[in-house]
Amino acid sequence: QQQVKQSPQSLIVQKGGISIINCAYENTAFDYFPWYQQFPGKGPALLIAIRPDVSEKKEGRFTISFNKSAKQFSLHIMDSQPGDSATYFCAATTGTASKLTFGTGTRLQVTL
Amino acid sequence: DAGITQSPRHKVTETGTPVTLRCHQTENHRYMYWYRQDPGHGLRLIHYSYGVKDTDKGEVSDGYSVSRSKTEDFLLTLESATSSQTSVYFCAIGQGTGELFFGEGSRLTVL
Numbered sequence: 001q002q003q004v005k006q007s008p009q010s011l012i013v014q015k016g017g018i019s020i021i022n023c024a025y026e027n028t029a030f031d032y033f034p035w036y037q038q039f040p041g042k043g044p045a046l047l048i049a050i051r052p053d054v055s056e057k058k059e060g061r062f063t064i065s066f067n068k069s070a071k072q073f074s075l076h077i078m079d080s081q082p083g084d085s086a087t088y089f090c091a092a093t094t095g096t097a098s099k100l101t102f103g104t105g106t107r108l109q110v111t112l
Numbered sequence: 113d114a115g116i117t118q119s120p121r122h123k124v125t126e127t128g129t130p131v132t133l134r135c136h137q138t139e140n141h142r143y144m145y146w147y148r149q150d151p152g153h154g155l156r157l158i159h160y161s162y163g164v165k166d167t168d169k170g171e172v173s174d175g176y177s178v179s180r181s182k183t184e185d186f187l188l189t190l191e192s193a194t195s196s197q198t199s200v201y202f203c204a205i206g207q208g209t210g211e212l213f214f215g216e217g218s219r220l221t222v223l
Contacts, residue, residue: 006154032210043116043202043214044155089154096208097143097162099170102154 003027004092006103013110019077021106023090026071030092034100035064035075038087047088048075080110115139116215118203124221131190133218135203137183144186145204145212146170146178155202161186193222 005024013019025033034049050057050064050073057064063076077084087107091100115138125131135144143162147155147170157170159178167178175197177189190197200219204212 034210041216043204043216045214046211049210093210097160097168098206098208098210098212099145099157099160100155100212101171102147102156104152104154 003101004090004103006090006106008106009104010107011109013077013080013108015080015082015110015112017080017110019075019080019084019108019110021075021088021090021108022072023074023092023103024070024072025092027092027094027101028071029094030101031094032092032098033064033066033073034091034093035062036089036091036102038089038105044089077108080108082110082112084108085110116203116205116213118201118215118218120218121216122219124223125193126223127194128192131193131220131222133188133201133203133220135186135188135215137186137205139205139213140183141205141207141213142183143206143208144180145206146176146186146188147202147204147214148172148199149202149217150199158188158201190220193220195222198222 035047036044037047038044061078066073090103117136145160146158161167161180203215206212
């Protein structure tokens with residue numbers, strides 16, 4: 001079963017716009033929620049992450065919003081740029097082994 | 113970039129043949145992981161290791177085995193490859209903080 005559900009599957013945003021990707025999880029034991037960015041032909045790389053003791057984390061143009069009661073978290077990319085065009089994965093994990101459970105990915109295209 | 117090397121980067125093989133993918137790290141990270149990436153499924157954990165000779169199964173471990181005889185090397189073996197194992201395989205390393213560092217992937221095609 002899929003423990004982390006991600007939407008949308010694909011997203012097209014104009015340059016300067018806001019990109020929003022949503023994820024929902026089922027396992028209440030999850031305590032670390034990262035977002036990974038992947039460019040074609042490359043491995044995923046950590047973009048930003050949050051723990052459930054805060055509702056929001058911002059790093060530059062990237063913000064994670066976290067709603068513990070709804071078991072949802074989202075990635076907001078402000079002032080989206082063509083260089084942000086990539087596939088984004090949300091993930092969740094618990095425990096020291098850090099076995100990440102990934103969402104199915106969102107392919108973002110930022111147009112000029 | 114984290115020092116992770118995967119080999120081979122590309123491989124084409126036939127159904128029923130054995131295949132071994134190698135992951136080598138220079139970061140001395142405790143944890144090593146093998147994921148497979150398929151369209152519509154994201155990345156799914158095959159096996160992981162929490163130390164030399166210490167391994168455990170992930171969510172899609174059937175048909176795969178792993179070995180870790182040294183801290184720096186983690187091998188993924190398909191004993192008898194099937195077409196359903198055509199995929200991109202990623203090795204990752206971590207220190208138990210939650211952050212994983214991924215290699216550049218190994219694309220395997222089973223004909």
